[in-house]
Amino acid sequence: MSKEVAAQPCSCHDHNMMAALRIAGLVILSLSLCFAPGQLLWGQNTDDSSAPLQEEEVDSEKKPKVVGPTSTDPTAAKIIEYHLKVRGGMEKIKALQSLRIKGTVKEGSKSTFKMTWYRKAPNSYRVEQHYRKLGRDYITARVYDGDTAWSQELSPKEKLPQKMGGNIKAFQREAEFYDVFVDYQEKGNHFAFRGKDQMGNISVLLVEGKIKDGPVMVYTFDAKRYQILKVDFKDSFAGQLMDAEQLPVKLERVNGVIMETAYKFRVRGKIYREITYESVEANVDIPDSLFTMPKPKEFWLRQR
Secondary structure, three states: OOOOOOOOOOOHHHHHHHHHHHHHHHHHHHHHOOOOOOOOOOOOOOOOOOOOOOHHHOOOOOOOOOOOOOOOOHHHHHHHHHHHHHHOOHHHHHHOOEEEEEEEEEEOOOEEEEEEEEEEOOOEEEEEEEEEEOOEEEEEEEEEOOOOEEEEEEEOOOOOOEEOOOOOHHHHHHHOOOOOOOOHHHHOOEEEEEEEEEEOOEEEEEEEEEOOOOOEEEEEEEOOOOOEEEEEEEEEEOOEEEEEEEEEEEEEEEOOEEEEEEEEEEEOOEEEEEEEEEEEEEOOOOOHHHOOOOOOOOHHHHOO
């Protein structure tokens, strides 16, 4: 538990921005949490991952659209295939069955939290947040066991767990162990190639994705190495069209699979969240009981 963590109040504008960012982050986060650490890998390549696209497949006049695709076109499918190969290949990706991640989340300019993520295939998920408020240390947990989403305050005084109310689809998407590209056909995710562009001096390929029951995303791939350089998100929030971006800062390798271990989120050009993983452990023993909602032991507690 960190003694350096401090939680500060935000303005109403900041609350709206942060809420929008969390909605974006739930989907974007699932892009990176299933992959895992070692050396910086921006320049890594596989044997044939840089094979050029056929010239007739590329239309530089096409631009990303807000309306998401309803099917996956061949060019987008090929880019995704190359990307997963660069990640480490499907065999190594599917060999990952659990992850325990410790890191830091910085929101805005003043709020910093220690976080621990527990993930287990296919969709068991627990995230614990450590923070300090009014001189006291707090730990809260949000959990999904594959069926029920629940939360609990663990410290300074353990409280009764509560089922999450409202629309929990975004949290369920966050809980998916493998990212939006793995088995995307079975998941009902659709992707479309939207042309070539430049990101600084790097040639990039743009792929728009419609996540099932989720938002429209635009993925910017390095045209030579098929690594993701940026993810854009567009959706309506509180009557406004919100734009958010995820920018990978660092890539590392665990068990032969590459993941983002540091990245930033940006809303309306302003960085609102930075996530840094300090340790990533793959295929560790995580008991199912960690995801199961506790039941009160005393009869009188069950009646409350």
